[in-house]
Amino acid sequence: MRKKDYISGGFLFIVSIVLFIQTRDLTAWESVGPSEGFFPLALSIFLGVLSLIIIMQAWMQKRKPLGTLKILGPQEGKFILYIVSFIGFGLLFMKVGYSITLAAFILFVLRIVEKQSWKLTIIAAVISIVVSHVLFSTFLSVPLPEGILSIIIDKIRAI
Amino acid sequence: MIDNLLLGFSISLSMDNLLYCFIGTILGTIVGVLPGLGPSATIALLLPLTFKLNLTSAVIMLAGIYYGVAYGGTITSVLMNIPGETSTVVTCIDGYQMAKKGRAGPALGIAAFGSFIGGTVGVIGLMLLAPPLASVALSFGPPEYAALMIAGMTLVTYLSRGSFVKSVAMAVLGFILACIGLDPVKGAERFTFGTLTLIDGVGIVPLVMGMFGIAELLNIAEGSVKREGYIQERWRLRKLLPNKQDWRDSAGPIGRGSVVGFILGILPGGGAVLSSFISYGLEKKISRHPEKFGIGAIEGVAGPETANNSGTASAFIPLLTLGLPFNVVTALLLAAFIIHGVIPGPLILKKDPAIFWGIVTSMYIGNVMLLILNLPLIGIFINILRIPYSVLSPIIAVVCFIGAFSMNYNDMDVLIMIVFGIIGYLMQKFGYEPGPLILAFVIGPIFEQALRQSLMLSDGSLSIFFRSSICIALLSIAFLSIISPWLRTGYRYIRQLLREKGGGNVLVNGKE
Numbered sequence: 001m002r003k004k005d006y007i008s009g010g011f012l013f014i015v016s017i018v019l020f021i022q023t024r025d026l027t028a029w030e031s032v033g034p035s036e037g038f039f040p041l042a043l044s045i046f047l048g049v050l051s052l053i054i055i056m057q058a059w060m061q062k063r064k065p066l067g068t069l070k071i072l073g074p075q076e077g078k079f080i081l082y083i084v085s086f087i088g089f090g091l092l093f094m095k096v097g098y099s100i101t102l103a104a105f106i107l108f109v110l111r112i113v114e115k116q117s118w119k120l121t122i123i124a125a126v127i128s129i130v131v132s133h134v135l136f137s138t139f140l141s142v143p144l145p146e147g148i149l150s151i152i153i154d155k156i157r158a159i
Numbered sequence: 160m161i162d163n164l165l166l167g168f169s170i171s172l173s174m175d176n177l178l179y180c181f182i183g184t185i186l187g188t189i190v191g192v193l194p195g196l197g198p199s200a201t202i203a204l205l206l207p208l209t210f211k212l213n214l215t216s217a218v219i220m221l222a223g224i225y226y227g228v229a230y231g232g233t234i235t236s237v238l239m240n241i242p243g244e245t246s247t248v249v250t251c252i253d254g255y256q257m258a259k260k261g262r263a264g265p266a267l268g269i270a271a272f273g274s275f276i277g278g279t280v281g282v283i284g285l286m287l288l289a290p291p292l293a294s295v296a297l298s299f300g301p302p303e304y305a306a307l308m309i310a311g312m313t314l315v316t317y318l319s320r321g322s323f324v325k326s327v328a329m330a331v332l333g334f335i336l337a338c339i340g341l342d343p344v345k346g347a348e349r350f351t352f353g354t355l356t357l358i359d360g361v362g363i364v365p366l367v368m369g370m371f372g373i374a375e376l377l378n379i380a381e382g383s384v385k386r387e388g389y390i391q392e393r394w395r396l397r398k399l400l401p402n403k404q405d406w407r408d409s410a411g412p413i414g415r416g417s418v419v420g421f422i423l424g425i426l427p428g429g430g431a432v433l434s435s436f437i438s439y440g441l442e443k444k445i446s447r448h449p450e451k452f453g454i455g456a457i458e459g460v461a462g463p464e465t466a467n468n469s470g471t472a473s474a475f476i477p478l479l480t481l482g483l484p485f486n487v488v489t490a491l492l493l494a495a496f497i498i499h500g501v502i503p504g505p506l507i508l509k510k511d512p513a514i515f516w517g518i519v520t521s522m523y524i525g526n527v528m529l530l531i532l533n534l535p536l537i538g539i540f541i542n543i544l545r546i547p548y549s550v551l552s553p554i555i556a557v558v559c560f561i562g563a564f565s566m567n568y569n570d571m572d573v574l575i576m577i578v579f580g581i582i583g584y585l586m587q588k589f590g591y592e593p594g595p596l597i598l599a600f601v602i603g604p605i606f607e608q609a610l611r612q613s614l615m616l617s618d619g620s621l622s623i624f625f626r627s628s629i630c631i632a633l634l635s636i637a638f639l640s641i642i643s644p645w646l647r648t649g650y651r652y653i654r655q656l657l658r659e660k661g662g663g664n665v666l667v668n669g670k671e
Contacts, residue, residue: 008589012328019335022350033615036342039607040349043335050328057324071588073381082380082552085632086373086577089560106553114549124550128557135193140201142565 002058002069018115061090081113095145099129164286167516176219179212180521184528187227190241192235193562195601198228198244204492206498207362215514219521223496225488226278226471226522229431230529233270234463234540237263239555241562243374246362246431246467248597249439251371253452253459260455263541265397269457270464271533272401273413277465278526281333281424281472286519289480290378299426301616306608307426308602311433322339326595331584331601334606336361343608349513356571365563365598366575370593372559373580378587379548399537401457409461412442416465425468425477429482431470436598438466444640471480472522479503479515527616 023044026037028069072079085108093101106125116124136142146153170176186653190201202221209217224325232244237254250270257266290421299307312330339350350359401409415440420588423434442462443452475491496503507515545550563576583593617623624630639646 004589010590012332019350022352022632026347026349027481029619030566033617033619034611036345036347036349038611040335040338045329047328047331047335050331050552051326054322054328054541057322071585073378073383075380075382075628077382079377083577083581086305086580090570090574093564093573103559105557109553109556111549114552118548120550124554125208128554132561135189136561136565140193140565142191142561143568144561145570147236154479 002064003155004059007069009051009058012051012054013048016044016051018052022049071117077115082109085109085113087135093147094145095147096148098144099133100147100149102129102132161506163516164520165510166513167518167520170215170513170517176216176517177524179220180223180525181367181528182229182530183223183495185231186552187224187229188231188529188532190224191247191557192229192443193229193243198225198249199491201228202488204616206491206495209495210498214496215502215517215521216619217499218492218494218514218518218520219463219525220294221492222475222518222522225492226468226525227529229464229468230271230274230533234267235269235558237460237541238540239558240375241555241559242482244365245367245601246435246470247431247464249395249435249463249594250460252594253454254441255375256453256455257457262455262457264537265401265405265457266460268459269405269409269461271530271537273416273461273465274468275410275530275535276413277417277467277469277524277528278472278487278529279625281421282522282526284421284469285472285475285479285522289476295425295478298629301612303627303633304426305613306624306630306637307591308606308609310637310640311437311602312599312606313637321590321592325591329591329593330595330599333596334603336366336596337600337603338607343604344611347492350581355400356575358566359517361575361600362563362566362572363564363601365572366523366579367597368559368563369576369579370583370586370597372593373577374587374593375585376552376556376559377580377584394625401473407456408457412438412462413465414443414457415471416462420466420629421473423466424473426663429512431467431474432601433598434470435463436594436601444643456489456596466525473580475518475522475646479507480517482507495522511532533576539550559653573639 016103019040023037023041027035027042029035042131085105088106088108089101092104095103103125106128107121109120110124111118133144137144165395169445180383186201186205187198190198195439200225205221205224209220212220225271229246229666232247233250235241235243237258238249240251240255242251245319254266254270257263335350337360339357341358342349348358381588415495416434419438419441420431420434423437424431439452439462441450442458445457446452447457447584451493474486478484478493480503482493482502484493492634493503501507501514546554559576562574563572564570566572586593614620624634
């Protein structure tokens with residue numbers, strides 16, 4: 001764990017420095033009392049101090065083993081594919097449309113990542129789309145993005 | 160009092176009002192289950208539909224949504240580690256661990272019973288103590304709020320099992336995240352790094368769903384989360400409900416949670432949220448086995464769940480007796496009153512007793528309805544856990560995506576949630592826990608505003624925090640809370656020293 005503490009403490013220290021620099025443009029104190037920069041400045045300094053304490057604590061436990069830096073579990077590939085699919089969904093669903101992106105996401109995760117059957121994948125995709133539309137779009141009036149689907153529907157209507 | 164109660168029940172037990180109460184509680188439960196959409200959004204959506212109803216029926220339905228949400232929010236917290244509501248965030252800590260150990264039923268059961276008891280205690284308190292407590296809440300100025308937040312923050316260390324320094328660092332990070340966006344007093348940009356995306360700040364929903372939901376999905380994906388024998392077993396109602404030992408363990412937390420929730424619910428801001436965190440911290444602090452917390456202690460579910468429901472009931476006190484809404488939901492309920500031409504306040508008890516008592520008694524009925532609704536549903540909800548993770552994971556991800564998006568209809572919220580999911584995952588791997596960060600994020604803006612206003616009032620002098628008795632009492636609690644671990648150690652040391660010197664009975668290996 002010590003190795004991890006060195007790294008996390010170091011990272012938090014860098015974060016505190018960046019935040020401290022960011023507070024330069026803010027006024028910390030005015031004649032009437034604390035201003036908009038007071039809290040961020042105090043917090044960035046405090047975070048810096050705490051990160052140094054974390055590093056120091058790790059250094060003081062010299063007798064304990066340094067520990068490993070290994071983070072990922074046994075299924076590293078799956079983990080990365082999940083992150084890719086999440087980011088893909090987040091980037092695409094506004095432009096491509098909610099229903100199409102959702103179908104692609106379920107297809108990718110269930111069929112390719114989790115290696116489930118086509119039958120289950122299609123059932124899960126259809127149920128997810130229908131339930132989310134009924135619950136959020138119809139019942140709770142959440143405007144789910146239609147994306148390119150709306151363009152296609154408009155063209156069909158025009159024809 | 161009895162005449163008033165009878166009057167209230169005669170109104171709330173009419174077929175129309177029973178139906179509206181039922182609709183409200185059902186809607187509240189559904190909204191609570193769905194992450195992202197909170198009671199305020201739902202009440203805002205349904206407010207126009209209540210124009211044609213009479214005021215009592217309208218408020219009965221809207222109030223049903225409000226307290227129904229606290230019941231529903233627990234379900235996803237326990238089963239999926241996704242808090243349906245901010246007030247059920249803390250339930251994730253032990254509720255989800257119980258579910259992983261095959262004890263989702265008792266967790267949901269004790270949450271339902273605790274919610275019912277907390278809600279009922281809250282309504283009884285509302286009935287008996289409304290006028291005097293409302294005036295106490297009014298005496299809370301900025302210094303008192305700052306002191307209350309400090310007292311709340313001292314519980315930070317009890318929200319996690321790891322290092323004290325790391326917990327405080329996470330709390331500081333939570334405060335920093337709460338600073339992102341426009342400064343609440345002057346409107347200056349802070350930590351936005353020049354981007355428009357961050358100008359509105361970070362939303363609680365993407366943060367919480369990322370830190371809990373997405374982070375857990377990543378843990379499942381990498382293969383480090385295992386379920387312990389609760390897929391193969393057939394569920395029986397007796398196994399689903401809390402057993403005698405669970406009740407014994409939960410009785411105290413439920414009692415204390417009712418009181419904590421009731422008191423904090425009256426105060427402006429996130430009373431129900433803060434009360435659930437404080438209840439958890441309190442239970443861990445006074446427990447004989449604090450090491451059980453974080454790995455599936457039923458007390459960690461019973462206390463907070465009772466507190467948040469008790470808090471929703473007491474939030475009606477300032478609304479009904481002073482006409483002051485202390486949170487967004489009660490502000491919307493005030494709007495419903497105004498639309499119908501009634502201004503709630505000190506005179507409502509004299510001028511419109513039927514409305515006041517009708518609403519209060521409907522809350523008893525609503526809580527009974529929610530208990531009856533929720534208990535049989537536990538078996539149905541638990542069947543979700545029979546679905547293998549490989550199928551459940553993408554469905555949970557979809558719930559998270561849509562929940563984050565539905566807050567502001569902004570795709571950036573979804574990306575922010577994913578980023579926080581990765582951060583939350585890394586935090587777990589490096590021995591940091593999200594609890595203190597979330598608590599600090601929730602109370603950060605209230606604390607900063609109260610602190611700045613207080614210091615402005617006193618020209619920067621800290622003496623303002625020692626001028627009122629409420630401040631002194633709250634700061635004393637905070638101080639005692641910080642030093643209590645050392646006091647306890649000192650007390651044990653002195654007792655042992657006295658034993659050794661006095662009776663000559665020396666402790667050897669724990670035996671005299």
